[in-house]
Amino acid sequence: xxxxxxxxxxxxxxxxxxxxxxxxxxxxxxxxxxxxxxxxxxxxxxxxxxxxxxxxxxxxxxxxxxxxxxxxxxxxxxxxxxxxxxxxxxxxxxxxxxxxxxxxxxxxxxxxxxxxxxxxxxxxxxxxxxxxxxxxxxxxxxxxxxxxxxxxxxxxxxxx
Amino acid sequence: xxxxxxxxxxxxxxxxxxxxxxxxxxxxxxxxxxxxxxxxxxxxxxxxxxxxxxxxxxxxxxxxxxxxxxxxxxxxxxxxxxxxxxxxxxxxxxxxxxxxxxxxxxxxxxxxxxxxxxxxxxxxxxxxxxxxxxxxxxxxxxxxxxxxxxxxxxxxxxxxxxxxxxxxxxxxxxxxxxxxxxxxxxxxxxxxxxxxxxxxxxxxxxxxxxxxxxxxxxxxxxxxxxxxxxxxxxxxxxxxxxxxxxxxxxxxxxxxxxxxxxxxxxxxxxxxxxxxxxxxxxxxxxxxxxxxxxxxxxxxxxxxxxxxxxxxxxxxxxxxxxxxxxxxxxxxxxxxxxxxxxxxxxxxxxxxxxxxxxxxxxxxxxxxxxxxxxxxxxxxxxxxxxxxxxxxxxxxxxxxxxxxxxxxxxxxxxxxxxxxxxxxxxxxxxxxxxxxxxxxxxxxxxxxxxxxxxxxxxxxxxxxxxxxxxxxxxxxxxxxxxxxxxxxxxxxxxxxxxxxxxxxxxxxxxxxxxxxxxxxxxxxxxxxxxxxxxxxxxxxxxxxxxxxxxxxxxxxxxxxx
Amino acid sequence: xxxxxxxxxxxxxxxxxxxxxxxxxxxxxxxxxxxxxxxxxx
Numbered sequence: 065x066x067x068x069x070x071x072x073x074x075x076x077x078x079x080x081x082x083x084x085x086x087x088x089x090x091x092x093x094x095x096x097x098x099x100x101x102x103x104x105x106x107x108x109x110x111x112x113x114x115x116x117x118x119x120x121x122x123x124x125x126x127x128x129x130x131x132x133x134x135x136x137x138x139x140x141x142x143x144x145x146x147x148x149x150x151x152x153x154x155x156x157x158x159x160x161x162x163x164x165x166x167x168x169x170x171x172x173x174x175x176x177x178x179x180x181x182x183x184x185x186x187x188x189x190x191x192x193x194x195x196x197x198x199x200x201x202x203x204x205x206x207x208x209x210x211x212x213x214x215x216x217x218x219x220x221x222x223x224x
Numbered sequence: 225x226x227x228x229x230x231x232x233x234x235x236x237x238x239x240x241x242x243x244x245x246x247x248x249x250x251x252x253x254x255x256x257x258x259x260x261x262x263x264x265x266x267x268x269x270x271x272x273x274x275x276x277x278x279x280x281x282x283x284x285x286x287x288x289x290x291x292x293x294x295x296x297x298x299x300x301x302x303x304x305x306x307x308x309x310x311x312x313x314x315x316x317x318x319x320x321x322x323x324x325x326x327x328x329x330x331x332x333x334x335x336x337x338x339x340x341x342x343x344x345x346x347x348x349x350x351x352x353x354x355x356x357x358x359x360x361x362x363x364x365x366x367x368x369x370x371x372x373x374x375x376x377x378x379x380x381x382x383x384x385x386x387x388x389x390x391x392x393x394x395x396x397x398x399x400x401x402x403x404x405x406x407x408x409x410x411x412x413x414x415x416x417x418x419x420x421x422x423x424x425x426x427x428x429x430x431x432x433x434x435x436x437x438x439x440x441x442x443x444x445x446x447x448x449x450x451x452x453x454x455x456x457x458x459x460x461x462x463x464x465x466x467x468x469x470x471x472x473x474x475x476x477x478x479x480x481x482x483x484x485x486x487x488x489x490x491x492x493x494x495x496x497x498x499x500x501x502x503x504x505x506x507x508x509x510x511x512x513x514x515x516x517x518x519x520x521x522x523x524x525x526x527x528x529x530x531x532x533x534x535x536x537x538x539x540x541x542x543x544x545x546x547x548x549x550x551x552x553x554x555x556x557x558x559x560x561x562x563x564x565x566x567x568x569x570x571x572x573x574x575x576x577x578x579x580x581x582x583x584x585x586x587x588x589x590x591x592x593x594x595x596x597x598x599x600x601x602x603x604x605x606x607x608x609x610x611x612x613x614x615x616x617x618x619x620x621x622x623x624x625x626x627x628x629x630x631x632x633x634x635x636x637x638x639x640x641x642x643x644x645x646x647x648x649x650x651x652x653x654x655x656x657x658x659x660x661x662x663x664x665x666x667x668x669x670x671x672x673x674x675x676x677x678x679x680x681x682x683x684x685x686x687x688x689x690x691x692x693x694x695x696x697x698x699x700x701x702x703x704x705x706x707x708x709x710x711x712x713x714x715x716x717x718x719x720x721x722x723x724x725x726x727x728x729x730x731x732x733x734x735x736x737x738x739x740x741x742x743x744x745x746x747x748x749x750x751x752x753x754x755x756x757x758x759x760x761x762x763x764x765x766x767x768x769x770x771x772x773x774x775x776x777x778x779x780x781x782x783x784x785x
Numbered sequence: 786x787x788x789x790x791x792x793x794x795x796x797x798x799x800x801x802x803x804x805x806x807x808x809x810x811x812x813x814x815x816x817x818x819x820x821x822x823x824x825x826x827x
Contacts, residue, residue, distance in 0.1 A: 066733065068802050069475060072528035079524070079809055080517045086820055087513070087586045094824055096587045098499045100506035101764045107771075129781035149502075153783070154352050154776050155435065157500075157594045161661035164826045166590045168501045171352065172769040173436050175502035180827065188681075190672070192594035192663035194280060194346050196353070196778035200671040203679050474798065528805045532798035540793055546800050578812045582819050591823050659822070732792070 096164055102148075102174045109152060113137065113219045120144045121217065127156035127169035129196050132189070134219035135204030140211045144180040157193035160206065168193065181208040230312040232724050237625040239317070239324050240301050244618045244625075246328060247297035248709060250335060254289030255702050257282040262650070262695030266688045267669035278341065279667035280778065285338050287347030288363075291453070291606060293331045296366055298614045299407075299456045300327065300373045303400040305621055306459070307377050309726055310394035311384040316376055323372035330365025333358050344778045346665065348442060349422070351433045354775035354784060357426045360418045367411050374404040392741060395479050396728065399459035402483040403452060405747060406490045409754070410448035417441035425775060431785070432772025436503045436765045443494035444758065451490045451519070453606045457569065457613035458482070461530055465566045467727040469553055471537025476731035478529045480740040482522040487746040489519035492757035499589040503768040508760045509586065515757060516584040523577055530570060536732060561630060561637040562727070565616025568640035569609030572647060576604030579655065594665070596687075597658025600651040607698075608647055612640050615705055622712055624724045631711035635704050643701035650694025657687030 065073075090096045111133040113123045119142050126133045127149065139145070149158055151169040159166040165179040181187065191202035232240075256274070263269045264279045271277035275285070300323065308315050336358075337343045343355035381401065385393070417438050425433045462482075466473040473479060495512035498504055538549025554560035555567065579601040582588055592598060623630050630636060654662075662668070662684045672681040673688050774783035 065475070065477065065735075066797075068532065068798050069478060069528070071802060072525065072805055075806065075809055076521055076524035076528075079812060080520060082813070083581065083585060083816060084514065084517060086817075087588070090587055090820070090824060091510075096590070096823060098506050098509055098587050098590070099502060100509075101503055101768050103768050129776075153781055154773075155350050155439070157663070159594065159661065159663070162826060164587075164590045164823065166500050166593045168498075170439070170502055171435050171773045172771050173502040175500075182827070188661065190661070190663050190666070190679075192666065193350075194283075194353075194665040194778075196776070196781075197280070199280070199665075200667045201679065203671075472792075474801075527808060528801060531801035531804050535798045535801045536793065536796055538800075539796065546803055549800055574808060574811075578815050581812070582816060585816070585820075588819055588823050591819060591826070732796070 099167060099175050099177050102176050105148060105174050105176075107174065108148070108150065111219070113217060115217065116146070120146070122146045122148070123219075124148045125150075125158075127151045127158065127191070127202075129153050130191070130198040130202040132156075132158065132191070132202065132204045136207070136218075136220050137205075138207045138209065138218045139181065140214035140217075141184045141208050142180075142182060142211060143208070144178060146178050147176065149175045154195055155193050156191050156195050156202065158189055159192050161188045163187060181206065184208045184210050230309065230723070232308065232625070233314055233317065235317045236304065236308065236315055236320065237724075239320055240304050240621060240625045242328075243297050243301040243304070243324055244621050245713060247294045247331070248618060248706070250289045250331060251294040252702070252706050253335075254286045254294070255699065257286040258290070259695055259699040261286060262692045263669075265666075265668045265673065266692045267673045268692065270669070278344065279670075280346070281338065281341055281344045283665065284344050284346050285335070288334060288338060291347055292363070293334070293366065295453050295606070295610065295614065296370050297327060297331075298618060299403055299452065300324075300370055301621060302456050302459065302617060303373060303377060303404065305625070305724075306396040306463070306726060307380065307400055309724065310397045310728075311380055313380050313384065315380075319372060319376040323369045323376065326365050326369030326372060328369075330362045330367075330369060332362075333365065334362030337362065348446070350442070351422060351425070351435055351438050352773035352776050352783075353778055354426050357423060360423045360426060364415070364418055364423075367415065370404075371408060371411070374408060377401070377404075392476075392737075394463075394728075395473070395476065395731075396459050396463040396726070398480060398483050399455060399462060401743065402486055403455035403459070405487055405743065406448050406455065407452045409491055409750065410445045410452065413441045414445035417445070428785070432774060434765075434769055435773050436501070436769045437762070439501070440495075440498065440504070440761060440765050443497045444491070445494070446497060447494040447516075448490040450602075450606065451486055453610045455483075455486060456617070457610050458526065460566060460613050460617055461526065461570070464562070464727045465530065466533040466537065466731075467729040468560055468563045468566070469534055469537035471533055471540055471732075472729055473731040474529050474532035474536060475733045475735075477733070477735045477737040477740065478525055479731075480737050482525055482529075484740055484743075484746045485522040486519065487743065488750050488753065489515055489522075491750060492753040493519055493584075495757075495761055496584045496589070499586065500593045504761055504764050508757070508764065511757055512761075513584060513586045515753065517581075520577070520581055520584070527574070527577075533732075534567075556637065558633040558637060561633050562616050562620055564637050564640045565612045565619075568644045569612040572604050572608035572612070572644055575648075575651075576601065576608050579604060592658060594663060595658030596654040596662040596664050596691075598664050600654030600658060603647055603651050603654070608644075612643065615639070619709060619712065622709070624726075626713065627717045628712050628715045629718050630708075631715050632708040636708045639701050639705045639708070642704070643698055646694050646697030646699075646701055648694070650691050650698060653687045653690030653694060657684055657691070660684065660687075662687065
């Protein structure tokens with residue numbers, strides 16, 4: 065190994081270490097993390113949404129061929145949602161556009177991630193794992209309204 | 225290095241030609257499917273004359289034929305070529321043909337089942353979507369065939385080591401063995417997935433399958449698979465490119481180190497495809513992320529070593545200044561047409577590399593997972609450097625083994641450059657679309673890209689259209705290649721048939737590197753890392769999943785039994 | 786093209802080092818642009 069090779073080796077190692085440090089920082093300081101193993105939750109087959117605190121909700125969502133239940137959720141701005149996701153048939157994928165929430169829905173397992181909606185607006189989600197013939201129609205949305213205009217959380221069927 | 229005393233037998237030549245030509249036909253079917261998918265996604269077509277209106281059937285064919293069938297055949301053919309040539313030993317012809325026939329039969333079965341619409345499960349075949357049992361059997365035959373090829377080389381290598389004690393194993397042989405050591409370890413997992421779980425379940429012998437477990441076994445195989453694609457390209461970069469460019473490999477030791485690191489770190493990384501999965505602890509996902517960074521390291525070293533080797537070649541050709549040597553490289557020399565396939569792939573891989581590091585970066589995967597970014601990324605890797613190196617390699621092997629002159633040299637030489645323009649446009653569209661939420665594996669033309677649909681997403685349209693432009697250019701390049709390839713295959717044999725040869729030259733810096741001369745310690749380290757990284761993952765999956773899944777068809781939300 | 790067996794005297798890959806450092810810089814810029822996208826999404 066000559067000098068230039070050693071330089072390339074060191075720079076490569078340094079690059080990867082810098083990336084790793086940034087990842088750990090985002091995880092620890094910014095609390096942006098990946099889903100982990102959930103063992104303290106009973107399996108569920110129906111969807112529910114209920115308030116757990118002044119600005120917090122728990123949503124149990126079921127993915128199936130070819131709809132999310134619920135597919136249409138209305139909440140006030142500033143809400144934090146503890147989202148539990150499972151599938152009742154095959155594998156589906158769930159990602160909220162513009163948010164750090166991206167989950168696989170796998171039958172026999174429960175996935176979990178928390179998300180906070182600060183800004184009012186419409187947040188779409190679309191199934192992103194191939195789930196059969198009508199996969200491309202499996203979608204839904206969160207509608208986040210101003211706190212003053214909010215008339216109680218709603219959730220329902222349908223993608224729109 | 226004299227090779228005059230070694231000749232391939234007629235049987236070896238015929239076998240290797242077959243292993244190149246038949247998969248080339250399958251590759252083209254798959255690539256046609258890929259081109260149609262860009263049109264489907266944009267809503268330009270709803271049906272095509274050959275494959276019909278089933279987008280996901282076409283996508284399955286595209287993935288399986290291009291990423292699994294074509295790549296495996298080429299890797300075996302390259303091994304069948306460079307290992308005997310480098311060791312100056314003929315193959316056991318019977319075993320080699322057995323391997324080839326197993327792979328051919330398996331590929332044809334798999335292809336027919338897919339075309340019949342009995343296996344629309346994509347190339348990842350995640351349960352509980354169920355394919356026809358013959359789909360799994362066909363894949364098993366392809367894999368077993370590739371193992372037989374590998375087992376055929378092992379005694380040759382051991383004999384050579386005995387007869388040439390103290391000599392360094394030729395780098396091409398090291399590279400091919402690395403490829404197949406990684407492949408063998410990885411395919412053990414998918415063999416368990418198929419033979420223990422999916423096949424009995426598909427046949428109806430058992431009712432249910434644990435989906436998370438099958439998925440985890442798949443990705444144990446699925447990520448090392450990408451190194452199985454990449455490593456034969458690395459063999460050509462390290463062993464052939466320096467000579468083709470007119471120089472020497474800068475450092476022999478760096479090449480050997482790179483291959484050994486691939487053996488160590490290729491496998492304990494699969495969970496980075498499952499960052500967004502349930503039932504796996506995030507600490508284990510992080511561990512797999514760290515190992516993935518470790519396996520990025522040999523590729524970074526490769527970037528430097530190859531650049532240094534090319535600089536040496538460029539300076540020998542009279543290049544001066546910091547970057548003047550680049551201009552002297554044989555980009556457009558017809559007799560060095562192979563150069564364009566390797567250099568264009570390397571340029572593409574600069575961007576394939578960083579987008580891959582992004583994917584592997586733990587929670588950053590949230591932004592890109594299962595979005596169109598992912599196919600954008602892997603068309604810069606497997607459909608970039610890997611495809612181009614394999615196409616160039618296929619042309620070279622045919623030229624050598626059939627003794628045919630390369631036809632349409634100007635066009636042949638241009639293919640990689642046209643393709644590079646296309647793939648950059650395509651991937652840019654896909655990746656940008658992915659960042660604003662466009663999903664992968666989705667027939668957007670029927671919903672999100674259809675102005676009449678309630679789901680219409682106008683923001684995605686520019687990026688979908690860009691991917692059509694890029695995809696069309698890529699397809700054009702491949703059509704040119706296929707014409708040139710078959711023109712070469714059907715050309716008249718060269719008058720003076722010379723012995724098969726490969727562009728290999730001695731390295732510039734040839735250090736002893738005694739610690740890099742034996743695979744064994746690296747295989748042992750790899751096994752330890754695999755056990756450490758996968759035991760907790762499998763335990764998590766088993767402990768936190770409930771029940772199994774009945775099989776489903778893609779066409780109905782009601783289970784098949 | 787010169788004869789193959791004649792090696793260059795005192796070759797040092799300055800251009801390759803420069804290329805490599807540029808590539809790493811590009812990598813840092815691309816990676817962190819995605820990283821800040823992630824942090825910004827919340």
